[in-house]
Amino acid sequence: xxxxxxxxxxxxxxxxxxxxxxxxxxxxxxxxxxxxxxxxxxxxxxxxxxxxxxxxxxxxxxxxxxxxxxxxxxxxxxxxxxxxxxxxxxxxxxxxxxxxxxxxxxxxxxxxxxxxxxxxxxxxxxxxxxxxxxxxxxxxxxxxxxxxxxxxxxxxxxxxxxxxxxxxxxxxxxxxxxxxxxxxxxxxxxxxxxxxxxxxxxxxxxxxxxxxxxxxxxxxxxxxxxxxxxxxxxxxxxxxxxxxxxxxxxxxxxxxxxxxxxxxxxxxxxxxxxxxxxxxxxxxxxxxxxxxxxxxxxxxxxxxxxxxxxxxxxxxxxxxxxxxxxxxxxxxxxxxxxxxxxxxxxxxxxxxxxxxxxxxxxxxxxxxxxxxxxxxxxxxxxxxxxxxxxxxxxxxxxxxxxxxxxxxxxxxxxxxxxxxxxxxxxxxxxxxxxxxxxxxxxxxxxxxxxxxxxxxxxxxxxxxxxxxxxxxxxxxxxxxxxxxxxxxxxxxxxxxxxxxxxxxxxxxxxxx
Numbered sequence: 001x002x003x004x005x006x007x008x009x010x011x012x013x014x015x016x017x018x019x020x021x022x023x024x025x026x027x028x029x030x031x032x033x034x035x036x037x038x039x040x041x042x043x044x045x046x047x048x049x050x051x052x053x054x055x056x057x058x059x060x061x062x063x064x065x066x067x068x069x070x071x072x073x074x075x076x077x078x079x080x081x082x083x084x085x086x087x088x089x090x091x092x093x094x095x096x097x098x099x100x101x102x103x104x105x106x107x108x109x110x111x112x113x114x115x116x117x118x119x120x121x122x123x124x125x126x127x128x129x130x131x132x133x134x135x136x137x138x139x140x141x142x143x144x145x146x147x148x149x150x151x152x153x154x155x156x157x158x159x160x161x162x163x164x165x166x167x168x169x170x171x172x173x174x175x176x177x178x179x180x181x182x183x184x185x186x187x188x189x190x191x192x193x194x195x196x197x198x199x200x201x202x203x204x205x206x207x208x209x210x211x212x213x214x215x216x217x218x219x220x221x222x223x224x225x226x227x228x229x230x231x232x233x234x235x236x237x238x239x240x241x242x243x244x245x246x247x248x249x250x251x252x253x254x255x256x257x258x259x260x261x262x263x264x265x266x267x268x269x270x271x272x273x274x275x276x277x278x279x280x281x282x283x284x285x286x287x288x289x290x291x292x293x294x295x296x297x298x299x300x301x302x303x304x305x306x307x308x309x310x311x312x313x314x315x316x317x318x319x320x321x322x323x324x325x326x327x328x329x330x331x332x333x334x335x336x337x338x339x340x341x342x343x344x345x346x347x348x349x350x351x352x353x354x355x356x357x358x359x360x361x362x363x364x365x366x367x368x369x370x371x372x373x374x375x376x377x378x379x380x381x382x383x384x385x386x387x388x389x390x391x392x393x394x395x396x397x398x399x400x401x402x403x404x405x406x407x408x409x410x411x412x413x414x415x416x417x418x419x420x421x422x423x424x425x426x427x428x429x430x431x432x433x434x435x436x437x438x439x440x441x442x443x444x445x446x447x448x449x450x451x452x453x454x455x456x457x458x459x460x461x462x463x464x465x466x467x468x469x470x471x472x473x474x475x476x477x478x479x480x481x482x483x484x485x486x487x488x489x490x491x492x493x494x495x496x497x498x499x500x501x502x503x504x505x506x507x508x509x510x511x512x
Contacts, residue, residue: 001168002080004029004071004106006098007087011115013039014143015085017046020064021056021144022172027078029071036070043068046144075101078110083168085137087115095119096127103128111161113137117188118244121154121181131156137165138185140450147174148449150185175449177442183248186438187450188241190457192255193428195238197421198226199258200484207410209278210288212417214374215408219418221371221454226421227278231271235278239265253483254427291406294396296389301326303333305341305362306351308471312342312367323397333358338391342367344468345419345475348412349380360384363391366416368464371454373398373405380412414479415472422460423472423485429457430490430501440502458501461491470495 001024005012008030016039020026030036044065051061084106086098099112112134114124125131136152149169153162162178169176179186198212207215213225230238239261246255264277271277280286302325307313320327320340333339339362341351348364351357364378375395379388388409396404410417429447433440444456453460461469470492476485494501 001025001082002078003027003083003085004074004078004081004102005085005087006030006074006102007089007115008032008035008039009087010141011139011143012085012087013042014141015087015115015139016068017043017064018139018143018172018174020067021047021060023067024172025067025069027069027071027081029074029076031074033072036072040068040070074098075105078106081106081110083111083113085113085115090116090118092119092123095124099124099128099134103130108133111135111164113165115139118184118241121152122156125154125156132158133161135161135165136179136181136185137169138179140187146450148187148446149174149176150179150187150446151176152179152181152185154181175445177438177446179442179446180435180437182435182437184241184245186432186443186446189245189432189437190425190429190443190447191451192242192245193425193457194222194421195226195230196242196255196258196484197424199260201413201417201420203258203260204413205411206413207408207417211408211410212421214291214406215376215410215417216421218372218374218406219366219368219370219376220422223452231277231279231281234270234273235261236265236270252431253486254424254431256484291408294389294393294404294407296386296391296393298390298393298397299326300390300394301328301334301337302391302394303328303330303337303339305333305339305357306355307342307367308344308346308475309342309367309468312344315367316340316342316365319399320394320397322399324399325394325397337361338363338387338394340365340391343378343414343416345415345423345472346479347380347414348378349382350479352380352382361387361391363388364412364416365395366418368418368422370418373403374408375405376408376410376416376418378410378412378416414476419472420476422464423469423476425453425457426461426469426491426501427473427485427488430461430488433458433501433504434488434490440504444502456502461501466491466495466499466501469501 003019003024004027005016016026016028047061050056051058121136125134135157138150140146151162151165166176209227213227216222216225242257268274269277272281275282304313304317317327328337339357341364343364352359352362359382366376392407395407398404429443440458444458447453448456473487
């Protein structure tokens with residue numbers, strides 16, 4: 001296939017490298033000739049590096065470079081061009097102007113694709129004489145490494161174009177997901193669940209950014225915590241995406257932005273690229289603050305109370321006993337014992353009030369099995385600091401003399417940190433599925449490939465169980481009164497019907 005790529009910036013040159021390496025003839029052009037020269041040099045250096053590391057042969061490298069054709073004029077006649085991929089700046093008028101000129105220069109049979117990440121494909125296509133020839137083809141940076149592409153049909157896109165683009169993407173070694181033309185498409189939309197809830201936790205002073213990141217990594221198994229991720233992406237970019245998706249979905253509560261971000265963006269605290277965001281970077285930046293050492297009495301007796309699920313309480317007793325802790329039995333704790341309550345979408349304070357527990361020495365523990373060696377202890381404003389230090393020491397104990405657990409101490413909140421992050425990730429994904437913006441399989445594929453989550457959000461919910469996820473979200477909603485925790489219909493129905501969250505289910509069309 002002969003492909004013309006218009007725009008020789010970071011995305012355009014990445015797409016050019018990807019397509020030429022896959023065997024396609026690529027015309028690379030830009031209104032700035034120097035940008036094309038720099039892009040060709042960059043692609044050459046990347047391919048030479050790949051050949052040097054044995055990832056491709058010298059012959060394949062030379063053939064790919066031969067297929068990469070720099071053009072001086074983006075609007076040159078191209079009777080053999082079959083596909084155009086536009087990768088110019090994110091501005092509707094600019095993109096419309098580019099495609100208007102291309103429409104006059106190229107044959108009617110050429111398919112037009114925009115790499116927009118935030119603009120409506122339908123609105124871009126509306127400027128064409130034939131809007132049916134356009135679809136979105138959204139790559140992620142760096143293109144050769146991020147092996148996921150969103151195929152986005154506009155409202156007028158001809159039905160044969162999305163499958164053809166999907167086949168092209170997958171023949172070149174990437175995975176393709178078909179996504180509705182909605183704000184944020186799929187990956188950016190699905191990614192809002194993590195960062196918006198992390199910001200909400202920070203608003204409520206549940207933990208600081210470093211503490212939330214540690215729990216996200218060690219308890220949920222994410223590669224990066226949400227605040228690290230915002231600093232890497234750039235808070236200015238993250239905030240703009242959050243706001244645009246929230247406005248685009250008509251102020252949907254579960255996508256609500258935080259009041260914390262506007263002032264930070266205005267102050268230039270954008271993250272790595274400015275040297276300071278949620279954390280400091282570069283020469284002279286202070287070292288990250290280490291977690292405080294465990295100093296309490298690990299031999300203090302503990303009593304396990306309450307818990308929404310009996311298996312959580314039983315599992316906590318077994319875990320503590322296996323680690324050699326003194327676990328009291330009986331209907332009530334003794335006068336010196338620490339009291340641990342496994343909470344599921346509820347608060348420690350509520351357990352203290354409903355069960356008549358001693359407020360000064362009662363603490364919450366998250367029953368979610370951690371992905372790493374970290375446990376989370378929740379403290380209320382009535383907690384005795386000495387008792388909290390002892391509880392932290394008890395939870396740090398490991399069975400069979402193994403490596404001690406790290407123990408995060410957080411403010412008591414409904415569901416604790418990991419549960420709220422997970423509930424939000426699953427909630428946003430089920431909302432996408434409920435609106436039929438993408439199939440369940442494509443949602444999970446896009447999130448694992450595009451965001452690097454350890455598992456897709458719907459499969460993650462299935463691992464916990466739809467019924468239990470529903471109970472978590474109902475409890476969060478009831479405890480906080482915040483409508484962003486309202487369960488989706490997708491989750492409620494599947495919990496009631498015994499279906500997995502990953503199951504698309506039966507539609508009326510299936511029965512026609």
